[in-house]
Amino acid sequence: MAENDWLPEPLREQLKVIGEVDILVGIPSFNSAQTIGHVVRAVQAGFAKYFPRERTLLINSDGGSTDGTPEVVRSASINDYHTILATHPLRPVHKIITPYHGIPGKGSALRLVFGVARELKAKACAVVDSDLRSITPEWIDLLISPVYREGFDFVAPLYHRHKYDGTITNSIVYPLTRALYGKRVRQPIGGDFGFSGRLAEHYLAHDVWHTDVARFGIDIWMTTMAITGGFKICQSFLGAKIHAAKDPGADLSAMLMQVVSSVFSLMEAHEEHWKRVRGSQPVPTFGFEYTVGLEPIRVNVDRMVQIFRTGLRELGPLWETILTPETFREIKRIGHTDENSFRYPSSLWVRTIYDYAVAYHKALINREHLLKSLMPLYLGRIASFVLETPEADADEVERLLEDLCQEYERMKPYLIQQWES
Amino acid sequence: MDGPFTDAVMTTLEKFYEGLEQFLPNLLAALVIIAIGWLVAWVLKRLIRRALVLARFDQFCDTTGASQVLARADIRAAPSECAGRFAFWIVFISFLMIGLSALNVGVIDRLIAEFFMYLPKIFAALLILFVGFLIGNFLSRAALLAAVNANMPSPRAISLVVKFLIAILAFAMALEQLEIATSIVTAAFIIAFGAVMLGLALAFGLGGRDVARRVLEKQFLEKKEQEPDEFSHI
Structure with missing residues (x-):
């Protein structure tokens, strides 16, 4: 009990009453009244359909919502289990709604979920985002069963997404994580994960709850810690991921900075581990994969190229400090090509990311400025990718992504050499 | 011949002989103090440089x-070298003043006393300028990055305005610290700051009316017309 002294007293009282559970699902939330009801019902249906005999708990770890999120969670329930082809659960489904304390952010919310999992000796756990519109009861099975029935410790999500969706994941996070740690986890920052009680203990053993991990870097931290800790990893195909529309004014530059800084910080923490890794291995995948047709979507390539060119004109001296002379020379060269033939080759992109990782490690300039200066380069790369693949289907895009990943792996010695220079 | x-x-x-007899030991003491000062300053310079490295x-x-x-x-030396040299000259000048005071010349004594009373103000002014330059550089780079990433027109101009305003502020504060024509400096700062703002307002509102319209249209109208991308970056 002493290890969980930081849990709020009223929560500890509730946990004492519950005793132990087999399965726990956590939902971190903040002002999600519009969507969380559906998520709660999906979790309850998932418990009833796939784990009717197990002792289950749904915990909502809330960051002080003011829109009535806790009330929605409290009132959400399945009235007629027959309609979802499930029987009424044989054991009570516990539900806890509690605020978390500490730095506001998903990391602090999940720390509380890990603490509860340890307290209740949960065998298998999952966390799902509170803004999901496409979650179904099957997600609970797909995230929990690999742990509960197959002995895995960490289940990463695998979504069906549009070929241009998740560009930060596809161009930076997935290929870089794969090249660094040698595991092909396709959605390392997916947000919905399954994990064992053992892994929850491992997460809690690290004192990162006053860092950026508590605020925004928890997803990649969980994935990286699971890989570097030597835990059994797999992924589950969950289908489409549709979540509530984000604020259109949300700053892409800030989002890119948060994601990339999380990955780069972890590179520093696990330097000894990733330097030893060569190549990569696939991880077992559960679920029934499928593809659907691609709807044409609006992408403003001209604007992206324009920002890239403005960056080249205005941030040139800064890029010169960050990038190696060879990389910078190449970027200058592609900046002078015309609009239609504009291309940012994979090899140059990988060198760019590796140069940025090294500059971050060596703190060549202020780190926030460093990461913000990546944005025009990132948009240049995305514009080039869109120009290269106007007619490509999902499989073709996935093949191109595989080529990019191999480029990351092939150039890893360059990263190590620059890192140590 | 009496x-x-x-x-x-x-x-x-x-x-004259008596005077010389009294002065020569003082001169010798002054030279010794200056020589020791040079040595101390040189050692300190090396120590500071090494510590900073x-x-x-x-x-x-x-x-x-x-x-x-x-x-x-156009200062090509490393910052640690500059700091070392700065310390050298401060220590050496201080010893030089002490050495000169050993000569027991009334006028020099007064000047030296004034110099030592003024020294902290010089330090404070230099510190203000240094911190001002650092803050100016940092904020102008932040403004440049934000303007580029937001696809704003003339990011360089925005960044320069930020840097210029902070430089004016730091310079005025440094001069005030040195007590150089305090009231004039304060007035000059207010006038200069106001002039910059007024100049910008006039340039934007009158001189560059058309440019201003184009910039505002580009910023607001075109942005409304430009629908956001339909894919998610994350």
Whole structure:
């Protein structure tokens, strides 16, 4: 009990009453009244359909919502289990709604979920985002069963997404994580994960709850810690991921900075581990994969190229400090090509990311400025990718992504050499 | 040859000799103090440089942009070297003043007392300028990055305005610290600051009316017309 002294007293009282559970699902939330009801019902249906005999708990770890999120969670329930082809659960489904304390952010919310999992000796756990519109009861099975029935410790999500969706994941996070740690986890920052009680203990053993991990870097931290800790990893195909529309004014530059800084910080923490890794291995995948047709979507390539060119004109001296002379020379060269033939080759992109990782490690300039200066380069790369693949289907895009990943792996010695220079 | 003339000459020579007898030890003491000062300053310079290199001060200056400020002022030496040289001259000048005071010359003593009373103000003013340059550099780079990433027109101009305003503020504060025509400096600062703002307002509102319209249209109208991308970056 002493290890969980930081849990709020009223929560500890509730946990004492519950005793132990087999399965726990956590939902971190903040002002999600519009969507969380559906998520709660999906979790309850998932418990009833796939784990009717197990002792289950749904915990909502809330960051002080003011829109009535806790009330929605409290009132959400399945009235007629027959309609979802499930029987009424044989054991009570516990539900806890509690605020978390500490730095506001998903990391602090999940720390509380890990603490509860340890307290209740949960065998298998999952966390799902509170803004999901496409979650179904099957997600609970797909995230929990690999742990509960197959002995895995960490289940990463695998979504069906549009070929241009998740560009930060596809161009930076997935290929870089794969090249660094040698595991092909396709959605390392997916947000919905399954994990064992053992892994929850491992997460809690690290004192990162006053860092950026508590605020925004928890997803990649969980994935990286699971890989570097030597835990059994797999992924589950969950289908489409549709979540509530984000604020259109949300700053892409800030989002890119948060994601990339999380990955780069972890590179520093696990330097000894990733330097030893060569190549990569696939991880077992559960679920029934499928593809659907691609709807044409609006992408403003001209604007992206324009920002890239403005960056080249205005941030040139800064890029010169960050990038190696060879990389910078190449970027200058592609900046002078015309609009239609504009291309940012994979090899140059990988060198760019590796140069940025090294500059971050060596703190060549202020780190926030460093990461913000990546944005025009990132948009240049995305514009080039869109120009290269106007007619490509999902499989073709996935093949191109595989080529990019191999480029990351092939150039890893360059990263190590620059890192140590 | 005895007579009043000879007495006068002899008396003068004796006085000169006495004066010289009193002055020469003082001069010797002054020279010794200055020589010791040079030695102490040189050792201190080496120590400071070494300590700063160990503390990665040069990298810190690179990170904060202070190195770029020095480079722009055509100072090619490393920041740690500059700090060492600065310490050398401060210590050496201080010893020089002490050495000169050993000469026991009234006017020099007064000047030296004034110099030592003024020294803290010089330090404070230099510190204000240095911090002002650092903050100016940092904020102008932040403004430049934000403007580029937001696809705003003329990011360089925005960044320069930020840097210029902070430089004016730091310069005015430094001069006020040195008590150089305080009221004039304060008034000049207010006038200069106001003039910059007024100038910008006039340039934007009258002189560059068409440009202003185009910029605002580009910023607001075109942005409304430009629908956001339909894919998610994350």
